[in-house]
Amino acid sequence: MKIQLRKKRLSRSAGGDFVIFLFLAAGAAFMSLPLVYSISQAFKPLNELFLFPPQFFVRNPTLDNFNDLLVLMGQSWVPISRYFFNSIFIVVFGMLGNVIFASIAAYTLSKHKFPGKKLVNEMIVLSLMFAPAVVSIPQYLVISWGKMINTPWAVIVPAWGSTLGLYLMRNFIEAMVDDSLLESARIDGASELRIYWQIVMPIVKPAWLTLIILVFQSLWATTGGMFIYAEQWKTLPYALNQIIAGGIARAGVAAAVTLVMMSVPIIVFVFNQSKIVETMGTSGLD
Amino acid sequence: MSAVVTRPTGVRTKSTLKERWANFVFEVKKNKISYLFLAPFMTLFFVFTVLPVLLSIVLSFTYFNMLEWPTWIGWTNYVRLFLADDIFLIAVQNTLVFAAITGPASYMLCLLFAWFINELQPKLRAFLTLLFYAPSISANAYMVWQIMFSGDSVGYINGQLLYWGIIERPIQWLVDPTYMMTIVIIVVLWMSLGTSFLVFIAGLQGIDNSLYEAAAIDGIRNRWQELWFVTLPVMRPYMMFGAIMAITQSFTAAGQITALTGFPPTDYATWTVMQHLQDYGFTRYEMGYASAIAFLLFATMVITQKIVQRLLQRIGQ
Numbered sequence: 001m002k003i004q005l006r007k008k009r010l011s012r013s014a015g016g017d018f019v020i021f022l023f024l025a026a027g028a029a030f031m032s033l034p035l036v037y038s039i040s041q042a043f044k045p046l047n048e049l050f051l052f053p054p055q056f057f058v059r060n061p062t063l064d065n066f067n068d069l070l071v072l073m074g075q076s077w078v079p080i081s082r083y084f085f086n087s088i089f090i091v092v093f094g095m096l097g098n099v100i101f102a103s104i105a106a107y108t109l110s111k112h113k114f115p116g117k118k119l120v121n122e123m124i125v126l127s128l129m130f131a132p133a134v135v136s137i138p139q140y141l142v143i144s145w146g147k148m149i150n151t152p153w154a155v156i157v158p159a160w161g162s163t164l165g166l167y168l169m170r171n172f173i174e175a176m177v178d179d180s181l182l183e184s185a186r187i188d189g190a191s192e193l194r195i196y197w198q199i200v201m202p203i204v205k206p207a208w209l210t211l212i213i214l215v216f217q218s219l220w221a222t223t224g225g226m227f228i229y230a231e232q233w234k235t236l237p238y239a240l241n242q243i244i245a246g247g248i249a250r251a252g253v254a255a256a257v258t259l260v261m262m263s264v265p266i267i268v269f270v271f272n273q274s275k276i277v278e279t280m281g282t283s284g285l286d
Numbered sequence: 287m288s289a290v291v292t293r294p295t296g297v298r299t300k301s302t303l304k305e306r307w308a309n310f311v312f313e314v315k316k317n318k319i320s321y322l323f324l325a326p327f328m329t330l331f332f333v334f335t336v337l338p339v340l341l342s343i344v345l346s347f348t349y350f351n352m353l354e355w356p357t358w359i360g361w362t363n364y365v366r367l368f369l370a371d372d373i374f375l376i377a378v379q380n381t382l383v384f385a386a387i388t389g390p391a392s393y394m395l396c397l398l399f400a401w402f403i404n405e406l407q408p409k410l411r412a413f414l415t416l417l418f419y420a421p422s423i424s425a426n427a428y429m430v431w432q433i434m435f436s437g438d439s440v441g442y443i444n445g446q447l448l449y450w451g452i453i454e455r456p457i458q459w460l461v462d463p464t465y466m467m468t469i470v471i472i473v474v475l476w477m478s479l480g481t482s483f484l485v486f487i488a489g490l491q492g493i494d495n496s497l498y499e500a501a502a503i504d505g506i507r508n509r510w511q512e513l514w515f516v517t518l519p520v521m522r523p524y525m526m527f528g529a530i531m532a533i534t535q536s537f538t539a540a541g542q543i544t545a546l547t548g549f550p551p552t553d554y555a556t557w558t559v560m561q562h563l564q565d566y567g568f569t570r571y572e573m574g575y576a577s578a579i580a581f582l583l584f585a586t587m588v589i590t591q592k593i594v595q596r597l598l599q600r601i602g603q
Contacts (some may be wrong), residue, residue: 016509020402028417031479034427035420053440054433105327114317118329126334127586128530131538133563134345135575137352138338167484167530171523173472176492183542192319205489214481217423262424266416269423276313285409 035262040257041064051253065256067184072253080233083239091219092233094159098215099208101160103193106169107196111182121170127163136226143227154227160221165211172207173200209272217265235263304552346577347555356574359403363578376554377562380467381537384558385590387471389536393480399479400486403511422480428542431473435459435546458549463555466484466547470556474542476534489524491519519602525601537587540564559583 039051073080108114109121139158148154177200185195201208208237220279223238244254314321329569336482346363350356375478403414421427434442437458444456459465518525540560549557559579567576 012509016507020405024399024414028414029533030421032417033421033430033474034424035417036426037430046324053445054442056442101327103328104323106500108320110324112317112320112323114320115313117320119541120324123336124331125591126588127331127339127528128582129534129591130335130339130342131560131580133560133567134342134573134577135335137343139334142333143338157330158334163328163331163333163335164481166327168527171527172489172492175489175520192323196323204492205491208324210484210488213480213484265423269419270412273415 005210007108008274031178038255038259038262041255044252044255046252049255065252068253069243069260070235076239078234078239080236080239082232083189083234083236086152086233087220087222087236090155090222093152093214094219095215097156097160098162098165100213102165103169103201103204103208104196104213106173107200108168109166110170110173110201111177111179124163124170128167129209140226149184150213150230152228152233155219155222157217165215168211168243169204169207172204176207177203209281213265213269213272216268220265221256288363298401317406323515342577343581345574346581348574348578349572350574351571352573353571359574363575364582364601367578367582373554373557375557376563377557377559378557380557381559384465384471384474384539384556385533385536387476388474388539390534392475392536393482393532396479396483396528396532397525400483400490401517404487404490411487415484418479419483421477427477428473428545431469431476431546432460437461437471460547461552465552466551466555470543470546473546475540475541480531480535482524482531485524485527485531486521489521490517522598522601523600527596529598530591533587533590533594537583537590 001019037105038055040056040058042065043063043154044058045060045062045064048059069120109124143149143154143158146157148157181199182195186201221237222235222240224233228234240257244257245248246253304460312476330485331363343371343418345356347358347360348356349359349362403411403418406414436442437456437460439445439448439456441459443459444453448456457465459469492559497516497520498512501512506515538560540558543551543556544559544561549561550557561581563576563579564570566579
């Protein structure tokens with residue numbers, strides 16, 4: 001596609017490149033603080049974690065914290081794999097549903113003409129600006145009325161209706177998909193569903209890859225909160241928080257947990273941006 | 287696709303109810319694919335967003351303590367907010383200052399870094415994107431700052447300043463109202479390369495290279511001209527997205543602020559409208575009052591968004 005190595009363009013000066021490089025390097029050093037700090041903390045032995053004054057970098061790295069975490073996870077009353085399964089279940093179904101429902105609606109709202117289109121678009125923008133805190137009670141009532149309390153669907157189904165994803169997809173389709181392309185596909189007799197799946201979706205791949213990162217991150221962090229009280233459907237963050245809740249005695253384990261929880265979205269992010277995904281899905285088009 | 291179908295007669299003349307209904311059915315049938323595609327999402331949207339929002343607006347005219355059935359009290363909540371709640375007025379002032387700084391600044395940072403990073407080779411680009419996005423990935427990243435700005439003499443910043451002899455005694459960074467707002471703004475800006483940053487990068491990658499080649503022939507001389515006349519106009523839909531993100535994040539900031547300066551902070555120095563809302567909603571169980579705050583916040587954000595939308599339409603002219 002068009003994302004290969006950029007050819008040197010006319011409008012670049014060497015001096016400008018250098019200034020930008022310095023700016024980026026300084027920014028990167030500043031922004032990498034939490035990563036460096038979390039990694040450093042996770043490998044600190046207990047005596048360094050409680051060192052006074054605290055040290056930023058680890059001096060005698062150890063795997064003790066991770067060993068302790070494994071032992072604690074093994075002692076869990078509910079097997080830890082169950083929590084892990086629950087988290088994956090919520091993330092996978094929530095993500096798939098959100099990306100598909102949002103993108104098909106986004107395609108319609110961006111490229112079709114029908115009465116009510118303007119109103120719906122306006123409502124979606126408005127809904128993004130309403131503080132979520134006060135709608136939590138009506139939402140709870142709806143979810144409980146739908147008999148979804150204590151099931152993973154209480155988290156998954158509302159995630160499908162997330163307006164952020166729809167708005168993101170709609171703006172990308174607006175910017176990247178050319179009307180004339182759709183028109184010629186229609187003349188060729190392609191069905192609307194086919195146009196959506198085989199023309200629009202491959203073009204806006206950067207959009208849904210980004211959406212996947214965002215949805216993954218928010219669903220991965222969910223504890224089930226006020227919707228899931230049954231132990232068999234609690235999630236991994238909940239279980240790990242329980243382990244950390246041991247307080248100061250668990251400080252080392254807590255540092256390990258932080259790193260573990262962080263590394264999953266990072267792995268997803270790296271995979272998401274890698275060549276493997278880059279070639280997936282476009283094969284139908286290019 | 288909608289070529290040969292004709293409308294039922296008499297649409298534009300004085301239409302009876304029956305004719306209107308016929309017209310409505312006709313329109314629905316004509317666009318049934320569009321409505322079909324929208325149906326799953328819109329159902330969820332209505333059930334989980336529109337309905338709760340409307341309910342909450344109704345609640346803002348009631349007294350509702352979450353145990354008893356809400357009682358209608360008309361405009362009382364709104365009157366009370368402006369005339370009887372001094373702390374709300376402090377919160378409004380703080381939020382406006384906070385939003386006026388962090389909103390535009392975070393927006394510019396996202397755009398600038400995305401633009402710079404986009405020029406790099408794919409591997410380096412992915413790596414730097416990850417680094418810049420890191421504070422948003424790690425949910426409790428601001429923990430680092432709590433240790434940095436720790437108020438005793440062994441906090442990293444106090445320690446260094448004492449060592450260099452710049453200060454004589456440790457500064458209570460997160461408790462002294464002189465510094466609190468500044469620190470909160472720095473930390474929030476540091477965490478702000480999130481959603482819109484990723485969207486900008488994805489958007490920049492989608493721009494066709496031939497546009498730049500054509501622009502170079504047309505006499506674009508430097509990267510700033512290229513940015514203003516080529517890149518930004520194509521980016522407008524993403525910039526609108528980013529603007530909404532910046533507005534919502536800057537007007538509804540609460541979590542990070544609570545973690546840094548406490549709930550409530552000294553002299554309410556960093557107390558925001560969103561924290562005020564949480565205080566009334568979930569500490570005092572006055573959901574009607576909290577809903578009134580939410581509605582005012584919503585109205586402010588909508589007005590801001592309309593203004594920003596106007597401004598963004600001027601790009602590239």
